[in-house]
Amino acid sequence: MSKEKIEITLNYVDGEYVDLNNMSIKALESFLSVTNSLKNIAESISQEITFTIKKGSAYTAVNGSSFEIGNIYNTIDEAISGESIDDNITSNLRNIQKELQNEVFKYQFKYADINLDERIRSAKKITKKRTRGTYQTELTVLSGFFNSIGGNDPNYHFDYGAGQKTIIDCTIKDVDELKDYLYKTISCLVIKKFQLEDTEKITYYHCSILQDNQVKYFREFSNRLNKANDLFERLELIYDFTDNSNSLIEDLSILLKSYHLFFSDINELKTLLIITKSLKDNPKIKNYRKSLLENFEHTVNKI
Incomplete structure (x- = not known):
């Protein structure tokens, strides 16, 4: 069976030719990052592959049968086109995109006679395709007056007055911890689950009670993690x-x-x-x- 490859070459950094035997820290960090991302993509699709790193310019390639390399290319092409629903593929290809879009680095990214580098550079930020009917989750902090807990499917309520309340699902084990806070104003770290098409329909899942000195820190962390x-x-x-x-x-x-x-x-x-x-x-x-x-x-x- 014929062999094929997908190749990435780092030729120049800051206008200086890259020599694999004498690389700057900046060149090495970028090349290793791109190489590792290519490895992560390739190995998630096939284990029947090998890798090459060659002297001269900083050059790496993933090698395999026409079938294996064709599958890897098709997966990359799907992600560039915004049609991939695979987190691993899109996050690693986005990392490659970040390096290719940095004008300091001059990369070539090829599959056979197809130049992928220009497509990746000019593409919108590579992200996982959102499919209709799927749920999105976010980490968030909720605060409120805790006035009810229990039920066959355990949950607790934050009461905001005038009939406004938030229901947070929890486990029976959580109930034992939470009952000590009944009729107090508390803050909790929770998971928020919702559909993009219907952001009004939200379900919350309890993670942990937060002390007052932790609320701001976890709120900031949650906001950054969600983005x-x-x-x-x-x-x-x-x-x-x-x-x-x-x-x-x-x-x-x-x-x-x-x-x-x-x-x-x-x-x-x-x-x-x-x-x-x-x-x-x-x-x-x-x-x-x-x-x-x-x-x-x-x-x-x-x-």
């Missing part, structure tokens, strides 16, 4: 969350307690494990991190 479509942005936000926290143990315990509601990518789970490794024996972190680690290992074994 981050790119995986790399989300990973950076997790590190920023740790670096900027004024109550690290308490904040991380909340993040770990409800991680499964807003983090799903294996790289996000790995990052959470890395930043909490030194705290793995802390009583407020230990059990939540253990659950995260078990989930991470289960996910890795499925790949």
Whole structure:
């Protein structure tokens, strides 16, 4: 079976020719980022591939049969056209797009005789296609007077007066924690679930109670996380969350307690494990991190 390849070459940085044997930090960081993104895209489609890195200009290629490389190209083409619904493909291709659109770098991106670099540069920001009838979720902070809890399907209410209230779904386990706050004004971290076609129909899911000194921090974090479509942005936000926290143990315990509601990518789970490794024996972190680690290992074994 004939072999084909998809190639990326970094020829110039700041007008200077790139030599793989003598790369600047700027050139190396960009090239490694693009190469890793190409790898992430390719391996999600096929394991029957190899990679090449050659001297001269900074050159990398993914190699495989005509069928395998054709599938990878078609997947990239679909994402460039705005038709992909795959988060992994769109986030990694968006990272490549960011580097190609940076005028400091002069890249070539080719499949056979097809030049992909110009299409990627001129394309709108590459994002996952939103399909009708699908739900979108966001992390948010709600505050209100907590005046009711219970039901066959447990939930609790925030009462705003004049018949206005918000209902938040929760678990039976949550009820035990929440009942101590009944008839108080509290703030909670929640997941907001809604359809783009019907933003009035909203469902909320409880994550955690927030103390007064945590409300602003989690509100700012939630707003930034909701706007981050790119995986790399989300990973950076997790590190920023740790670096900027004024109550690290308490904040991380909340993040770990409800991680499964807003983090799903294996790289996000790995990052959470890395930043909490030194705290793995802390009583407020230990059990939540253990659950995260078990989930991470289960996910890795499925790949």
